[in-house]
Amino acid sequence: ACFFFTADVGGIPLTTVAIVAVADFSLSYYFLNEFTSNLEYFMIQSLNQKSSEKMKKRKKSHKCHGVKPPQLEQPEKMPILKGEASHYNSDLHNLLICCQCVDVIFYSEDLKEVVEAHKIVLCSVSHVFMLLFNVKSPADIQDSSIIRTAQTLFAVNSEAVFPVSNRGSPCGPPVRVTVKDSFFCFCLSDILHFIYSGAFQWELLEEDIKKKLKDPGEVELVLEKVKCILKTPGKVNSSKNCRSHQTARPLQLCDTSLRLFFNTHVLADVIFQIQGATVPAHRAVLVARCEVMAAMFNGSYIEANSFLVPVYGVSKDTFLSFLEYLYTDSCCPASILQAMSLLICAEMYQVSRLQHICELYIITQLQSMPSRELASTSLSVVSLLRKAKFHNSDCLSTWLLHFIATNYLIFSQKPEFQDLSAEERNFVEMHRWPSHMYLKQLADYRNYINSQKCHCIVM
Secondary structure, eight states: OOEEOOOETTEEOOOEEEEEEEEEEEEHHHHHHHHHHHHHHHHHHHHHHHHHHHHHHHHHHHHHHHHOOOOOOOOOOOOOOOOOOOOOHHHHHHHHTOSSSSSEEEOOTOOEEEEEOOOOHHHHHHHHHHHHSSSOHHHHHHHHHHHHHHHHHHEEEEOTTTTOOOOTTTBBBBBEEEEHHHHHHTTTHHHHHHHTTTTTOOOHHHHHHHHHOOOOOHHHHHHHHHHHOOOOOOOOHHHHHHHHHHHSSSTTTIHHHHHHGGGTTOOEEEEEEEETEEEOOOOOHHHHHHHHHHHHSSSGGGGOSSSSEEEOOSSSHHHHHHHHHHHSSOOOSSSSHHHHHHHHHHHHHTOHHHHEEEEEEEEHHHTOOOOOHHHHHOOOOHHHHHHHHHOOOOOHHHHHHHHHHHTHHHHSGGGGGGSSSSSOOOOOHHOOOOOOOHHHHHHHHHHHHHHHHHHSSSS
């Protein structure tokens, strides 16, 4: 019997092959393999021919276009704003050194003045001092070791035997506290420097106390009392835990605990009047953290002896955010406009680090905006530029000009673009992206493509 096979691959007819079936199965298998090989060969030849024809068409298309599409250059790099390091601990430490706004004086048992301090700072790190200055009651603490430490180590006195002091705030003269333990009293100055520095340099405190007290037993007793003072109610502070805990979070004791006294009347010695509302505060914190307020409360200004202080030119919410930064060394604006208002307030009171924080916030928010949102937003970047320049925020104003130039196609269509000064307009035109040259080359390329009636190979 004979079998005839024909194939048409890619339009190419293949030669008909006949296979004769014979009794020997191996011979039939041989002819079948030969047919399969021939079929595969012709299929490959057909595909190669089609691929060659496509390459010829593509080369012809390139010749049709003749002109290469223009290359879009990269936009200029935006200016980098450098943040300012925190000086929260050093601010509080300088407050102890300068002895400004003192409201506590420690005495030895023989009525000799030892060191001056501030209730707000002491209470922010220790429940012992909260008990001592009536911020909390024993019922609030419910920890017998803290109550016992406060009773055995200190005594608040009001007897007339103490020297009369002319220092003090409008709330009254400083509180006089007697230190009952002679060794602790001898080292109290070093202990307060440790507390005001952030209460995390435990090894340095050990070295300072060892220099004053040669007896190791006395050194250990004083250090144990310090641990009791810094103890959290209900927890045991070991020396090892004290070191590791405070080294890992150097600002924890001072920074986070001062937040407890933000916008509260507890220990407040000044009240700000703003937009018909009142905001309580503490002179020691304000003086330590803000040079303008230090001059205001310690100089010959009327605020130095006033309990009520009016505030003008800033909203209540913005001023509260400003005070929150002074107390906590951090801020979190709710929007770009609020950040700009806070920046203006920071410039008014000359708090440069807060200005940098607000600048970085504004930049981060603008950079995160998609192009569609940037084109449709009602936020005026030119208005932000005006305010930044007026309030001496040179870094932000320079960045905003580059931002407008980098997003030229968006901002050039906005009405606010016309409010740019001639100098600003020249800067934007010089640094614009895409550049005018690129847009001209692109227009020429499109015109050429349309004139040749060819399809753009890029598109």
